[in-house]
Amino acid sequence: MRKIILGLSFILCLIADNYCLAWSAHQHEAIAKLAELNVKPATLAKIRDILKGETMVSVATWADGEIRQTMSETDHWHSVGIPVDSDVTRENITTFYPESNDNVIYQLKRLIAELKDPKTPAEVKYTDLKFLIHFTADLHMPMHCAKGRSRYILDTDANKAKEKAKEKPESLHTVWDGMIKIKNAEEFAVKMNKSITKTQKKKWAVNDPDLWVFESFKISKEIIFTDFPGTEKYITIPDGYRKKMEPVAQERIKQAGIRLAMLLDYVFAK
Ligand SMILES: [Zn+2]
Secondary structure, eight states, X not given: OHHHHHHHHHHHHHHHTSOOHHHHHHHHHHHHHHHHHHXXXXXXXXXXXHHTTOOHHHHTTGGGTTHHHHTGGGGGTTOOOOBTTSOOOTTTGGGGSOSSSOSHHHHHHHHHHHHHOTTSOHHHHHHHHHHHHHHHHHHHSGGGGXXXXXXXXXXXXXXXXXXXXXXXXXXXXXXXXXXXXXXXXXXXXXXXXXXXXXXXXXXXXXOOHHHHHHHHHHHIIIXXXXXXXXXXXXXXXXXXXXXXXXHHHHHHHHHHHHHHHHHHHHHTOO
């Protein structure tokens, strides 16, 4: 079924000649593959055992699927909307988290604790692990950790047509979610893995989800929203915007993969 859906999305992408959600799915899959390439063999054995034959790549987008309807409370678990004009620092970021549990940082911490607990039943660990693989990636998508005015892009013909038809045009958030065009997630992950230096790995290997949120928030505030000041609902993105932002998005994908591997090694350490 999943193959059919992905196949249809691909065909639709070709027809629409536009960015589709499928690119976001590919980013999740690439991050899962990158992590798979970097976890310790003992960790990978435990992951395979819990996932009962499924792979990290095959479950990477499960949390974005039907579960959002069947367990509707999970719909808000993918982001933490810290207002972008907040005076956030690395030290005070936790004071800006919402009080409710309906956010990605609370859920990620809960999942880590449950997966580390030997008393957690196998079927709960199966679901927890799929969420953890997905949410670690979501935390690294800059727009998932900051909340500003919703901005819609008006510089594509497809969006202009949608706006005329009163349909929802592509948003700045969607542009960022799908910033990197990936045709084959696994091949892309292998390529990315080769490009990561030992120095980068060492620098990124900080097992601290609050820091990961802070980095995403900072990119949103200092790069994304700074490029589009003002409060108007519709904006035009300049020529070459995606090309210019590609390295930023690509680095977040690499960091997410390395950190997901580190987190899984920590969760499944003896
Ligand atoms: Zn998500």
